[in-house]
Amino acid sequence: MTIDSLAFLKTLEQRVTLTDADKAILKSNAEWGLQIAPQMADHFYAYLGRDAEMNAILNKVEGRVHRLHETFIQWFHQMFTGMDDWGAEYAKCRWHIGVIHVKIGIVPQYVVPAMGVVVHEVGRTLKIDGKPEELQESLGKMCMIDLAFIEQAYVEVSTSAVLRETGWSEALFRRLVATGAASL
Numbered sequence: 001m002t003i004d005s006l007a008f009l010k011t012l013e014q015r016v017t018l019t020d021a022d023k024a025i026l027k028s029n030a031e032w033g034l035q036i037a038p039q040m041a042d043h044f045y046a047y048l049g050r051d052a053e054m055n056a057i058l059n060k061v062e063g064r065v066h067r068l069h070e071t072f073i074q075w076f077h078q079m080f081t082g083m084d085d086w087g088a089e090y091a092k093c094r095w096h097i098g099v100i101h102v103k104i105g106i107v108p109q110y111v112v113p114a115m116g117v118v119v120h121e122v123g124r125t126l127k128i129d130g131k132p133e134e135l136q137e138s139l140g141k142m143c144m145i146d147l148a149f150i151e152q153a154y155v156e157v158s159t160s161a162v163l164r165e166t167g168w169s170e171a172l173f174r175r176l177v178a179t180g181a182a183s184l
Helices: 005-015 020-028 030-049 052-058 064-085 088-104 108-128 133-166 170-182
Strands: none
Touching: 005 088, 005 133, 020 030, 020 064, 020 133, 030 052, 030 064, 030 108, 052 064, 064 088, 064 133, 088 133, 108 133, 133 170
């Protein structure tokens, strides 16, 4: 199974109703986004660091947290700029981020609540800085799109691994998953 990251991005944009107006407000606040990105990274990694399991993953490699902090700042700012107007490069980057999460073992059960912390802290900062509520809504949509990329990476990587190891067809695998889910 392979994913067309741009097609996936466009589907997600429709599902969260990300509009040109959303993109415009994000772009017009890109400098502000870059300014608050380090603070949001601090909240994100402080939250993750309070969990013993996640803290062990984050600190498994010396210097990883520092590198991830810098990567977070780039990621956060890119939600405001869209890199290439939320095109193929943005989609490719988001897919890569999802795959990296899978590789280092940062599963959605950690990422989703940590993203919730970021959304909450952005909301507080927006109010303090007198930013429009529409900016929070637009950024929230982008956060949901980025979360979907991370979650889809887990689905795709897991499915591909099972198909490769077992030799099963995709149709058989999906039928087994549906059957298993029905029995829960």
